[in-house]
Amino acid sequence: MTDFDPAAYLSDELLERIRSRAAAVDAENRFPDEDLAELTDAGYLAILVPKALGGAGLGLAEASILQQRLATAAPATALAINMHLVWTGVAKVFSDRGISGLEFVQEGAAAGEVFAFGISEAGNDLVLFGSDTVAEPQPDGSYAFTGAKIFTSLGPVWTQLGLHGLDITSPDGPQMVYAFVPRTDAVTTRDDWDTVGMRGTQSRTTELHGAVAPADRVVRRVAPGPNPDPIVFGIFSVFEVLLASVYTGIARRALDLAVLTAKKRTSKKTGLAYADDPDIRWRIAEMALAYDGLLPQISSLATDVDQRADHGALWFAKLSGLKHRAVVAAKQIVDEAMLVAGGSSYFTRNELSRLYRDVLAGMFHPSDPESAHATVAAAWLGPVSS
Template sequence: MRRVSSESFDLSVYLPDELLERMRQRAVIHDRENTFPEDDLAELKAAGYLSLLCPTALGGAGLSLAQVSRLQQRLAGAAPATALAINMHLVWTGVAKVLADRGINTLQFVHEGAVAGEVFGFGISEAGNDLVLFGSNTDAAPHADGSYSFSGTKIFTSLSPVWTQLGVHGLDTSSPDGPQMVYAFLPRAEEAAGRLVVRDDWNTLGMRGTQSRTTELHGAVAPADRVVRRIAPGPNPDAIVFGIFSVFELFLASVYTGIARRAIDVAVTTAGQRQSKKTGKSYSQDPDIRWRIAEMALTYDALPPQIDALCNDVDAAADHGPKWFSMLSGVKHRAVTAAKAIVDDAVLVAGGSSYFATAELSRLYRDVLAGLFHPSDPESAHSTVAAAWLGPLEQ
């Protein structure tokens, strides 16, 4: 496995230009055919990408959150759906890192599994559950041996065709100390046992390659050694809640920031290639086009430093107190809304050619829309930030 130090970090070590170009070409096919990017995953595995956040002592790369964020931005510029799919695996390895950095080693098996080639899926989202991490529609039933059975339905389960362990949460209402939120990992073998069903229902506007299918849990069993946390429901500063929320938001922001950067690059190239019939000059010399691209760049330039700073603060266990959640939901919200605005402007720069489904900007236009649906959505982000600055709503 290739390793790099923080001091000499080079994005191309893990994502060389030729690999990115292969992924960019395949992204067209997976979007058109609504298929999972198996070849992308194989190449990323071979590059050590699944274990970027795993400690070097366990055979991983030992990278920081900020370094992986930059890699995800680079990957998203070539294959947004691949980046978003692999994000969900990286979230769990990132959570394991956040917990380990704080002296909690209950997720060491995630790092060990990632180094060994396991793929971790993210089974948290549920239809109609706006509590997200603070509650669950899924029933978590305890067993005498410490294992749990989970029954419920998870949506937007990225990596559905390939995950080997699925991280889920559910609500235990039957234990004496209940109710308790239970976080655990389900083995893929539960599918063969009929206790886990993956629907083939992913047919969406964009991000088609993620294959984020609906997952039904019918008493799917997580072994006792894969039950990693039991905490009270509701707003909770527990390390696993912070770990999931922080890494999830930061890596989502990274993917959409990568899409924004690619949209600018395509707009710049297109402006240089298009020629005005009126002036005989390229559109890159048109004052209106120059202003629009400058506005796109001004918006984009603010995003990577914000993400870097918060990633570094998470790694350093900085204490932002109750402001943490507003800062994290805020950076995700800004990245997604900025990326959408930038892609909109890139389409205007490129002109009518971008309206054809075969155009890269057409795909980016559809892919970037998915960002609006990920937690924290605009309503949740504004509510969280309002509470941080104004205090909670009066009852």
């Protein structure tokens, strides 16, 4: 990555145009169509696709840097695009390891397809390890999916939905089925995204009424529960690294805004510039110390995924821990930035107020704090004794 130039894939000019629209997208609670159009034209949706298939041929470590950069301008846009990049990242995990079956994702992304992530379900804390969505096998090898997926980012614009469901009819026992369905009349996207923050993601509920994934879009069938299958590792690894990247980007923007504020404000009480006030200097130093610790962690784990490192049973603990630490640190950094900026940051016209709302979403993504701690405890202590 020594020669990697983020601006070659996400220019300063494009970044500023995206930043200029972010407040209106949030206020109007709409999808950032203009951002998606410009990012598509720039080839951003294919950054993880091999050059031979029309993409940029980047690795996860490089995509992570770009997602941090995008999140400094518009966190909701970055988070929405994340969900598309997860699937292209999983396809890269497969191809890097000589596993076929997801070439259509790479080719589709290069051709302008938008892939959404349909895994989360209301009340399903099993996440990848179970599903309330029914996957019904069809005679031609296709599957019909019936159920509801929540937090489906890119809700108004996706063209292909990657999802999972449970097939209870299989002679070899229940099977988790991973597949892709196109947007058809069998899919209903509710207009129900009215949240505190991350409003531009438009992560709406998706209803599946027998939505059919063609046989050649049925990617994997695996047993429910914890599973070492590449589909589970691929989703978990790319999802956690890119999530950590988005929230680290929010942290960076909050730190930058705090520094700008400290340099332009003067205390009436002391006559000192905020940048010279020892309390403010200490607070900003705390923010920078926390932020600096995130960068090598993300880079290291993303590079390990790219280079097929073997962390064995510790992989899931490392990945869930990375996401957890990034989100916790980002929230703390935004909190500190609000205090540096003072009461003006509480007004909705202030960018920090939007970052303050956006960063809250991090706690709700897998792995949530409880799951992360349980995963790490199991890795170090083993399973709970019965």
